[in-house]
Amino acid sequence: SLEVPFPSSHEATIALRSLSPDREPRKGGISKVITVSGSTLSRWSADEARILRVSVNSFLDHLSLVMETMDMFGPPVAM
Amino acid sequence: MTVVIGFEGSANKIGIGIIRDGEVLSNPRRTYITPPGQGFMPSDTARHHRAVILTVLKEALEQAGLKPADIDCVAYTKGPGMGAPLVTVALVARTVAQLWRKPLLGVNHCIGHIEMGRLITKANNPTVLYVSGGNTQVIAYSERRYRIFGETIDIAVGNCLDRFARVIKISNDPSPGYNIEQMAKKGSQYVELPYTVKGMDVSFSGILSYIEETLFSMLVEITERAMAHCGSQEVLIVGGVGCNLRLQEMMGVMCKERGAKLFATDERFCIDNGAMIAQAGWEMFRSGQVTELEDSWITQRYRTDEVEVTWRD
Numbered sequence: 311s312l313e314v315p316f317p318s319s320h321e322a323t324i325a326l327r328s329l330s331p332d333r334e335p336r337k338g339g340i341s342k343v344i345t346v347s348g349s350t351l352s353r354w355s356a357d358e359a360r361i362l363r364v365s366v367n368s369f370l371d372h373l374s375l376v377m378e379t380m381d382m383f384g385p386p387v388a389m
Numbered sequence: 390m391t392v393v394i395g396f397e398g399s400a401n402k403i404g405i406g407i408i409r410d411g412e413v414l415s416n417p418r419r420t421y422i423t424p425p426g427q428g429f430m431p432s433d434t435a436r437h438h439r440a441v442i443l444t445v446l447k448e449a450l451e452q453a454g455l456k457p458a459d460i461d462c463v464a465y466t467k468g469p470g471m472g473a474p475l476v477t478v479a480l481v482a483r484t485v486a487q488l489w490r491k492p493l494l495g496v497n498h499c500i501g502h503i504e505m506g507r508l509i510t511k512a513n514n515p516t517v518l519y520v521s522g523g524n525t526q527v528i529a530y531s532e533r534r535y536r537i538f539g540e541t542i543d544i545a546v547g548n549c550l551d552r553f554a555r556v557i558k559i560s561n562d563p564s565p566g567y568n569i570e571q572m573a574k575k576g577s578q579y580v581e582l583p584y585t586v587k588g589m590d591v592s593f594s595g596i597l598s599y600i601e602e603t604l605f606s607m608l609v610e611i612t613e614r615a616m617a618h619c620g621s622q623e624v625l626i627v628g629g630v631g632c633n634l635r636l637q638e639m640m641g642v643m644c645k646e647r648g649a650k651l652f653a654t655d656e657r658f659c660i661d662n663g664a665m666i667a668q669a670g671w672e673m674f675r676s677g678q679v680t681e682l683e684d685s686w687i688t689q690r691y692r693t694d695e696v697e698v699t700w701r702d
Contacts, residue, residue: 325484327483327682327683328487330683331479331483331684331685332476332686332687333686335472371439375477375480375481376480376481379443379480379481379484379485379488380484382447383443383446383484383485383489385488386487386488387458387489389490
């Protein structure tokens with residue numbers, strides 16, 4: 311599992327909602343759960359270490375893009 | 390007044406464009422160009438897009454002279470296209486939509502091309518030939534759907550031209566198709582090769598070795614057949630291969646013979662760009678469509694006729 315801190319739970323939720331819609335490219339052998347509680351928590355389970363590594367790498371790439379976007383175009387607009 | 394920003398990155402071009410009520414305010418774009426003899430792979434393409442997308446987004450806003458608050462809707466390419474690049478672009482679109490509290494719209498890439506073609510050329514209800522590296526379709530609008538009348542049964546015509554360019558190691562800068570066209574202009578010998586039209590459809594994989602004449606004649610034939618079926622007097626060519634002047638010339642000859650009008654756009658808009666996604670998004674948004682974040686997943690397969698065209702009668 312992987313825990314990622316965010317400045318606020320609102321920003322963690324933005325990250326969650328950006329990262330969750332797309333399905334894992336590989337149908338079988340991997341399951342991933344992302345949840346938010348103050349910060350962002352991700353939990354994986356996979357049948358093979360190789361599949362796990364690919365999925366985690368991908369996730370970290372995507373996460374860093376989302377965070378860079380939030381840095382450059384944030385902070386979130388107030389209600 | 391409605392302002393829409395569109396994000397496009399389904400193949401090797403990454404573009405972000407802003408449209409306000411039919412006016413293109415900005416449309417910056419970058420192309421991932423591979424060395425001669427090499428095509429572009431999904432993960433490398435995604436990496437290219439990821440490296441430049443935020444810069445291009447800044448450019449789009451600056452060139453339009455707008456702030457995020459001025460935007461009404463964020464449109465992005467839902468599909469079809471290559472998975473990894475589609476995801477890269479969708480991530481940024483979803484994030485800014487949430488940061489700026491704007492509604493999100495997933496757009497079909499092919500419909501983006503069609504709506505841009507309609508906007509720029511003002512064609513009324515044309516038979517559309519959509520030709521690019523990834524797609525080859527003849528499309529006619531009917532009762533809220535862009536119906537696919539005919540298509541390639543194997544590879545897209547642009548893919549065929551690109552692969553040919555790879556074999557003979559033509560430069561991919563600015564695009565393989567453009568360089569084939571320049572070389573073809575100097576050609577004088579026509580070589581007879583397999584011509585594969587099957588009713589409304591075409592096949593390109595058997596004829597990878599050459600000249601535009603045969604490929605384009607096939608496309609003109611199926612477009613003419615669709616026009617005859619629909620009683621249409623207008624042709625609109627969209628997609629990157631649509632830049633090709635020889636294709637436009639050959640289509641023009643057929644149109645003249647039928648007393649029909651030919652419409653096409655220049656390389657700013659026939660090659661993949663962000664503004665075309667913004668334009669399709671503008672039409673969809675104004676007719677009441679919105680994409681919820683949970684439904685904003687991208688998809689590599691997305692047929693043009695899957696979309697309900699709520700903005701036309």
